[in-house]
Amino acid sequence: MRKSGYIFIGVVLLFIYSSCQMNEQTNNASEIDNKVEALIQQMTLDEKIGQMCQVNGGQGHDESIRNGAIGSILNEVDPVNINRLQKIALEESRLGIPIIVARDVIHGFKTVFPIPLGQAATWNPELVQEGCRIAAKEASSTGVKWTFAPMIDISRDARWGRIAESLGEDPYLTSVLGAAMVKGFQGDSLNDQTSIVACAKHFAGYGAAEGGRDYNSTLIPPRELRDIYLPPFKAAVDAGVRTFMSGFNDIDGVPSTGSEFLFRQVLREEWQFDGFVVSDWASPWEMINHGFVADEKEAAKRSIIAGVNMEMATTTYRDNIKALLDEGALDIKIIDQAVREILRVKFELGLFDNPYIAEESQNQFAKAEYLEAAKQAASQSMVLLKNDEKLLPLKSTQKIALIGPMANQAYEQLGTWIFDGDSTLSITPLTALQNEFGKDKVLFAEGMSISRTRHNKGFRQAIKQAKKSDVIVFVGGEESILSGEAHSRANIDLPGVQNDLIKELKKTGKPLILVVMAGRPLTIGEISKYADAVIYAWHPGTMGGPALADILSGKYNPSGKLPVTFPKVVGQIPMYYNHKNTGRPANPDSWTQMYDIPVKAPQTSLGNESHYIDAGYEPLYPFGYGLSYTTYEYSELTINKTNFNRDETIEVSFNIENTGEFDGVEIAQLYVRDLVGNVSRPVKELKAFKRISLQKGEQSTISMEVKVSDLAFHNIEMEKVVEAGEFQLWIGGDSNATLSTKFTVN
Numbered sequence: 150m151r152k153s154g155y156i157f158i159g160v161v162l163l164f165i166y167s168s169c170q171m172n173e174q175t176n177n178a179s180e181i182d183n184k185v186e187a188l189i190q191q192m193t194l195d196e197k198i199g200q201m202c203q204v205n206g207g208q209g210h211d212e213s214i215r216n217g218a219i220g221s222i223l224n225e226v227d228p229v230n231i232n233r234l235q236k237i238a239l240e241e242s243r244l245g246i247p248i249i250v251a252r253d254v255i256h257g258f259k260t261v262f263p264i265p266l267g268q269a270a271t272w273n274p275e276l277v278q279e280g281c282r283i284a285a286k287e288a289s290s291t292g293v294k295w296t297f298a299p300m301i302d303i304s305r306d307a308r309w310g311r312i313a314e315s316l317g318e319d320p321y322l323t324s325v326l327g328a329a330m331v332k333g334f335q336g337d338s339l340n341d342q343t344s345i346v347a348c349a350k351h352f353a354g355y356g357a358a359e360g361g362r363d364y365n366s367t368l369i370p371p372r373e374l375r376d377i378y379l380p381p382f383k384a385a386v387d388a389g390v391r392t393f394m395s396g397f398n399d400i401d402g403v404p405s406t407g408s409e410f411l412f413r414q415v416l417r418e419e420w421q422f423d424g425f426v427v428s429d430w431a432s433p434w435e436m437i438n439h440g441f442v443a444d445e446k447e448a449a450k451r452s453i454i455a456g457v458n459m460e461m462a463t464t465t466y467r468d469n470i471k472a473l474l475d476e477g478a479l480d481i482k483i484i485d486q487a488v489r490e491i492l493r494v495k496f497e498l499g500l501f502d503n504p505y506i507a508e509e510s511q512n513q514f515a516k517a518e519y520l521e522a523a524k525q526a527a528s529q530s531m532v533l534l535k536n537d538e539k540l541l542p543l544k545s546t547q548k549i550a551l552i553g554p555m556a557n558q559a560y561e562q563l564g565t566w567i568f569d570g571d572s573t574l575s576i577t578p579l580t581a582l583q584n585e586f587g588k589d590k591v592l593f594a595e596g597m598s599i600s601r602t603r604h605n606k607g608f609r610q611a612i613k614q615a616k617k618s619d620v621i622v623f624v625g626g627e628e629s630i631l632s633g634e635a636h637s638r639a640n641i642d643l644p645g646v647q648n649d650l651i652k653e654l655k656k657t658g659k660p661l662i663l664v665v666m667a668g669r670p671l672t673i674g675e676i677s678k679y680a681d682a683v684i685y686a687w688h689p690g691t692m693g694g695p696a697l698a699d700i701l702s703g704k705y706n707p708s709g710k711l712p713v714t715f716p717k718v719v720g721q722i723p724m725y726y727n728h729k730n731t732g733r734p735a736n737p738d739s740w741t742q743m744y745d746i747p748v749k750a751p752q753t754s755l756g757n758e759s760h761y762i763d764a765g766y767e768p769l770y771p772f773g774y775g776l777s778y779t780t781y782e783y784s785e786l787t788i789n790k791t792n793f794n795r796d797e798t799i800e801v802s803f804n805i806e807n808t809g810e811f812d813g814v815e816i817a818q819l820y821v822r823d824l825v826g827n828v829s830r831p832v833k834e835l836k837a838f839k840r841i842s843l844q845k846g847e848q849s850t851i852s853m854e855v856k857v858s859d860l861a862f863h864n865i866e867m868e869k870v871v872e873a874g875e876f877q878l879w880i881g882g883d884s885n886a887t888l889s890t891k892f893t894v895n
């Protein structure tokens with residue numbers, strides 16, 4: 150037979166195979182729909198309402214489960230108890246509908262990975278996915294089948310404590326990594342014992358809390374909502390996420406939990422999402438505090454009409470649905486639909502067929518390969534911000550003074566949201582450095598017992614150790630409790646007397662490496678002047694110590710890049726790379742530092758441009774920034790053509806060379822600017838990135854692609870369009886990339 154004949158048969162077989170696959174999927178889906186309908190037919194109103202109620206774990210739920218009055222429990226993690234409760238649901242309730250057990254599994258379960266913001270600094274979707282897969286395996290081994298993650302709220306404000314839980318400020322990076330998290334949690338099939346349902350939260354805009362104060366109102370113009378805040382959620386839907394959570398915030402006066410626009414129009418109509426939505430804790434009820442509804446009955450009504458299927462923790466649904474139906478304020482159809490969507494996910498999860506967690510599969514934690522993955526994630530998350538005189542990596546002969554309030558804190562290095570995290574598994578920098586460099590080479594003194602210590606009693610001992618050493622490694626930052634939900638800060642300097650201690654240590658004349666473990670970008674601009682090298686380690690999780698030791702020793706060459714802009718001072722916030730240009734953009738030539746302005750200088754003598762006279766216009770470090778022990782040079786940027794139609798793909802190619810002394814991994818970033826729009830456009834937008842591994846001296850030609858359709862934005866009519874016109878494109882190692890070219894779209 151001729152080659153074309155084989156190809157033809159191959160194509161036919163592939164077609165038959167894929168239609169069988171598709172049939173199987175549709176059958177499964179329609180089979181599930183049939184089962185759901187059959188159940189709904191049999192359910193009493195009380196049982197329907199039960200499915201819409203999620204209660205907090207603890208004692209006293211047996212009877213309610215038996216009566217079908219609970220659809221979900223959060224915060225139960227004992228497999229024996231979960232099996233027991235599930236047995237009541239399946240065998241003792243009238244219709245045998247399983248409960249779904251939920252937990253905040255945010256960055257690992259027992260094995261703790263870096264905080265999400267740290268994971269985002271890896272720019273490594275495969276690794277992020279693997280971390281969530283591992284978290285799902287550990288959590289599901291207790292019977293937990295649903296996590297309230299990923300949190301994909303765009304965060305442009307380091308004061309907001311929950312920036313720790315976010316993937317940073319960029320819609321594209323958050324979309325890619327958020328989708329990876331969804332895939333990791335949910336696995337290849339939800340039906341797998343080790344899969345847990347993911348939850349895209351908080352829909353929407355919660356990260357824009359005014360002033361960075363948690364729970365605060367948000368004011369997000371419709372276009373910005375569509376172009377900046379919503380894309381990661383759309384990406385989560387495309388990745389198959391099966392649940393959403395509403396936010397605590399109101400947007401321009403409408404609490405997200407009561408927003409028909411968000412949950413009906415965008416999520417269900419536009420995006421065709423057919424999973425279900427859970428409220429945030431008490432968020433229906435909190436609409437009373439918002440002043441959006443008068444009482445609990447109205448709270449339930451507005452949330453249900455908005456499309457929030459399940460109420461977390463409070464009981465406005467349980468207490469009011471019946472009356473609302475009686476009064477005709479709600480239609481039974483809306484209740485049936487809410488229940489239908491919940492049951493569908495329970496079937497997809499296999500909870501009806503496979504509800505129990507077998508004894509031999511229970512509590513499978515912290516396997517060697519999990520710890521190894523957590524170490525990799527921690528290594529890749531750490532960002533080298535400064536390395537004067539190539540101080541790092543350290544030489545094995547150097548004696549190290551290890552100082553600082555975070556250097557030996559098994560618990561604090563784990564970060565926020567570690568309900569189940571096991572700090573006895575943590576390996577701290579002290580232990581890891583001793584292992585790596587030898588006990589005799591590491592002289593330890595914490596100097597301060599916690600990050601907030603406000604006296605200098607420990608300074609003497611710390612200085613003594615520093616004097617006896619060749620180099621100081623100061624591991625500071627903020628304790629876990631200083632970031633996360635409800636832990637916003639108005640001043641984001643290093644807390645306590647850390648700055649004083651660093652200055653004292655520097656007086657010894659020894660080179661100083663500042664390692665920061667924190668849940669947010671801290672304003673370390675001034676204090677890093679006292680440091681010869683700076684490593685931003687976020688809260689790195691269980692394996693933070695060994696990851697840091699590998700970086701200090703040079704076993705791992707840092708590759709992390711900032712997923713968020715680092716301001717110099719808190720007053721610059723909000724500061725983000727993808728801002729608008731303004732009519733009077735900053736001008737480096739006319740910016741004059743406040744103290745250099747001549748006395749009685751005439752009003753306009755320094756120009757009128759957009760900057761701060763005391764803090765300038767630049768951040769401390771831009772989005773995407775991160776150094777390596779080696780250097781990379783980008784050159785020869787070309788694109789396949791200069792004129793594109795809207796259905797085409799821009800193929801970019803460039804040369805990159807490792808010009809330093811170490812092998813390394815560089816994260817190349819591609820940015821685009823739409824030069825003229827019918828509304829003004831950001832000065833740069835990340836559109837693609839690639840991890841490139843290069844040995845020292847090696848060079849490589851790299852190609853990257855951007856679909857022209859990915860240049861779309863919402864225009865003045867709020868239509869999503871790619872406008873014809875000229876675009877600029879950059880390639881480089883951070884958002885200040887300078888190697889650029891132009892193209893046009895017809």
Ligand code: NOJ
Binds near residue numbers: 297350429430634
């Ligand atoms: C409130 C938080 O906002 C949400 O993210 C979390 O999942 C729930 N509490 C449950 O703990």
